[in-house]
Amino acid sequence: MPDKVKSVAEVVRSIPDGSHIALGGFAIARNAIVFAHEVIRQQKKNLTLSQGVMGMETDLLVGAGLVSKIIVGGGSLDRFGPVRCINRARDSGAIVHIDSSSLSLAFGYLAGALGISFIPIKSLLASEMMERLETAAPDYLRRGKCPFTGEDFVFLRGITPDVSVVHVPIADSNGNCWIHGPRWENEEQAKAGKRLIVVTEELVPTEYIQREPERTVIPGHRVEAVIHQPFGAHPTSVFGCYDYDAEHLKLYAECHKTPERMNQYLQDYVFGPHDHWEYLEKVGGLRRMNEIKAEAIFGY
Amino acid sequence: MASISAELQEQAASGITASEIMVTAAAHEVRDGETAVVGIGLPQVACVLARQTHAPRLSMLLEIGVADMSPVDIAVGLADSRIFYRATCWSGFLDTLGMNLHRGVVDVGFIGGLEVDRFGNVNTTLTKDADGKEHYFNGSAGGNDVASLANRVVVIVRHGKRKLPDAVAYLTSPGFVNGRSRRDLGLRGGGPHRVITDMAVLGFDNPSRTASLVSMHPGITVEQLLDNTGFPLEIPNPAPMTPLPSKEELRLLREEIDPGKMYLR
Numbered sequence: 001m002p003d004k005v006k007s008v009a010e011v012v013r014s015i016p017d018g019s020h021i022a023l024g025g026f027a028i029a030r031n032a033i034v035f036a037h038e039v040i041r042q043q044k045k046n047l048t049l050s051q052g053v054m055g056m057e058t059d060l061l062v063g064a065g066l067v068s069k070i071i072v073g074g075g076s077l078d079r080f081g082p083v084r085c086i087n088r089a090r091d092s093g094a095i096v097h098i099d100s101s102s103l104s105l106a107f108g109y110l111a112g113a114l115g116i117s118f119i120p121i122k123s124l125l126a127s128e129m130m131e132r133l134e135t136a137a138p139d140y141l142r143r144g145k146c147p148f149t150g151e152d153f154v155f156l157r158g159i160t161p162d163v164s165v166v167h168v169p170i171a172d173s174n175g176n177c178w179i180h181g182p183r184w185e186n187e188e189q190a191k192a193g194k195r196l197i198v199v200t201e202e203l204v205p206t207e208y209i210q211r212e213p214e215r216t217v218i219p220g221h222r223v224e225a226v227i228h229q230p231f232g233a234h235p236t237s238v239f240g241c242y243d244y245d246a247e248h249l250k251l252y253a254e255c256h257k258t259p260e261r262m263n264q265y266l267q268d269y270v271f272g273p274h275d276h277w278e279y280l281e282k283v284g285g286l287r288r289m290n291e292i293k294a295e296a297i298f299g300y
Numbered sequence: 301m302a303s304i305s306a307e308l309q310e311q312a313a314s315g316i317t318a319s320e321i322m323v324t325a326a327a328h329e330v331r332d333g334e335t336a337v338v339g340i341g342l343p344q345v346a347c348v349l350a351r352q353t354h355a356p357r358l359s360m361l362l363e364i365g366v367a368d369m370s371p372v373d374i375a376v377g378l379a380d381s382r383i384f385y386r387a388t389c390w391s392g393f394l395d396t397l398g399m400n401l402h403r404g405v406v407d408v409g410f411i412g413g414l415e416v417d418r419f420g421n422v423n424t425t426l427t428k429d430a431d432g433k434e435h436y437f438n439g440s441a442g443g444n445d446v447a448s449l450a451n452r453v454v455v456i457v458r459h460g461k462r463k464l465p466d467a468v469a470y471l472t473s474p475g476f477v478n479g480r481s482r483r484d485l486g487l488r489g490g491g492p493h494r495v496i497t498d499m500a501v502l503g504f505d506n507p508s509r510t511a512s513l514v515s516m517h518p519g520i521t522v523e524q525l526l527d528n529t530g531f532p533l534e535i536p537n538p539a540p541m542t543p544l545p546s547k548e549e550l551r552l553l554r555e556e557i558d559p560g561k562m563y564l565r
Contacts, residue, residue: 026364027379052393053364053441055379074424074441078377082438090436099425101444102363103402106393122402123445126485128425128471152486182365182384183392239381246376298373300381 001174001206006225008276011197012038015163020048022109022161022193023057025236026184027078028244031057032167032199034232034276040064041270050161051075052105052185056236056252059083060270063262067095071140071159073102080246080253085262098137099129104156106185111158112192120144120153130154164193166218167233169241171200172208175223178215180299181239190218201241203228229276231289240299242292248283316544318498319564320553321517322456323349324545326410326496329454334407335359335400337446340378342456343410345553345563352552361400363442365392374562397442401449404488409450411443415468416455418510418531420475420492422447423468440472447473452493459497464511465530476509499525501542502533515542 012035015021021039025031036057039047047067049058054075061067063085075083089095101123111119124130124141133141144155166186170178177198179186190196198218203226209216235245235252255265273279280289294300319342326346330336332355338347344360351358361367364378367389375383384390400406413422414437424443426434447453453475457463471477474485475492482491495502495511503514516525516539526533545553558564 027377029379029381053379072439074439074443076377076438078379080376087436091434099439101440102393102442103397103445106398110394122486122488123448125448125487126471126474126477127440127444127448129440129444131471180390181381182362182390184364185393187392188394237379237381239384243381244379294381298381298385300385 001172001220003173004175004223004226005173005203005228008034008038008199008227008229009042011225011227012042012044015039015044017044018046019044019162020050022050022159022164022189024164024166024186024189025051025055025057025233026053027055027076028080028236028249029055030167030238031055031233031236032165033057033060033234033236034227034229035165035197035199036060037270037276037279039066040266050105050159052102052189054083054086056249059085059256062086062089062095063256064266064270069096069098071098071105073100073105077249077253080249084256088259098133098140100124100133100141101129102185105159106188108156108159109185109188109192111156112160113188117158118155119158120146120155122153124154125152159192161193163195163197164190165197165199166190167199167238168218169201169238170204171198171226172204172206172220173226174206174220175218175226176206176209176216176220177218177223178209179217183217187217191222195224196222197225197227198223199227199229199232201230201232201238231280232276234280234283234289237300240294242289242294243300245283245288245292314550316550317564318517320545320550321542322496322498323553323564324549325501325542326454326456327353327549328543329452329494329496330355330358330408333357335361335405336408336410337361337363337396337401337406337442337450338410339412340375340383341412341563343412343454345558346410348557349549349552352556353549361396361406363393363397363445365390365396367391367396374560393442397445401445404449404451406450408452408454409446409489410454410456411446411473412456413443413473415463415465416457416495417465417468419477419479420453420455420495420504420511421468421471421477422455422473422475423470425470425472428469444473447475447489448487449489451490453489453491454493455495457495457497459499459528461528461530464497464528476504479509481509499528513539515540517542518544
């Protein structure tokens, strides 16, 4: 079996400016924070990001000024508040934003993953998203009819990101991945990508995967690189591994209220630490990580 | 109106809150054996109440890919692992929103929002200043999918003139847009069925497909209701009253379902 384990710095160096990156987090769950931090340190620019329900990883990248376009279904930090950096960028017109719905993103990725150029959906019809996107983004969606029944549909263009990034609890060095808990659009999002990068909390021997291969959501042969980083999603949660860090999310939710404080946050928590281990020390180290560690029965 | 004053006395005596009336009214909108897509908060509380009373075989789906969860801790949102504890299925959008909702087998969909207008259109995307400048909020997520595809859509919002305007500032999730039929709009689901607030229950069973009064919560006056609604509302005389929660419903809400009053403020 090939060993695809690489450092996050090495992986991010291979991603050119202007890439379309599909991110696999959902609000405050399983965000690839270690990946987002490294993209910010390396100042990859002019990015397009796609995601079903945006969370902190996307807010960080938009807040760092590296994103020119988002293709999304929605997003928030749950009760910790809205994705303020993204909302500010939408308000000011600083980014192009293709706003649709959760299912629209899942369908778009499914079409991409299946290698079909479009997919019909019954969502979005008669909505303002449809009205605005029909003129602003005819390359993303169009109105159409079923050739058999004549029923009205929205035809969504298949989404094929340059790079898909998924944060998982368990993978082997070949990239076979297990995901515990709900998976939102992760399977389609992962397989729609032209390249696929996984970040894993735990790196296990292939023999461990072979014991219960029915749990494999992403098979290794599709995966280009595996980044092994415990607590790599902090302060967002990884079900079965650790809870979200409410204290740090509250701090972030204060900082991203203004561009000035957001810049200070990036200085303190992204540019300051050289890598994720230093970041974890900065946010409370082993003591804090032990506090948010998942309880065996509950998984959070 | 002796019966109403008796009800009001009972309400005052047991300290029944507007939230408790609201969530019980929402629970009464689901029937036993149905499938519902729920969001976190009041819809979830309503569905758990329905399950523990008249609808033990109600199935609940969460858009992220969860079926029939039985959480023991209060969650901060859909992405909080607390919400999907002891579920019977973990999947993803393609299952819940796709092969259930899009397939047409979801009976009831609950949604909330920044605004709901007289045609039952819902806005979760943005607010506008007086000068028209847009301020973005969370967007659709699964909201548009639920509104477009569920057989009955129940909107739960707090009552207020700005929450219930004549027309939404942004149409995220379609109801009966401009009074048009769902078929005419190209949509599959049955559209808005109820708007449940902390003052009243509104419905759409009329030829103009506009929100009309189904019932007013006890203790609310017609004047209060009209003052807090941004569109004209026809009020029958006498106005029907929303049933108060039963003693057992109150006990369940207060002692078992939301003892910490996380949602039932």
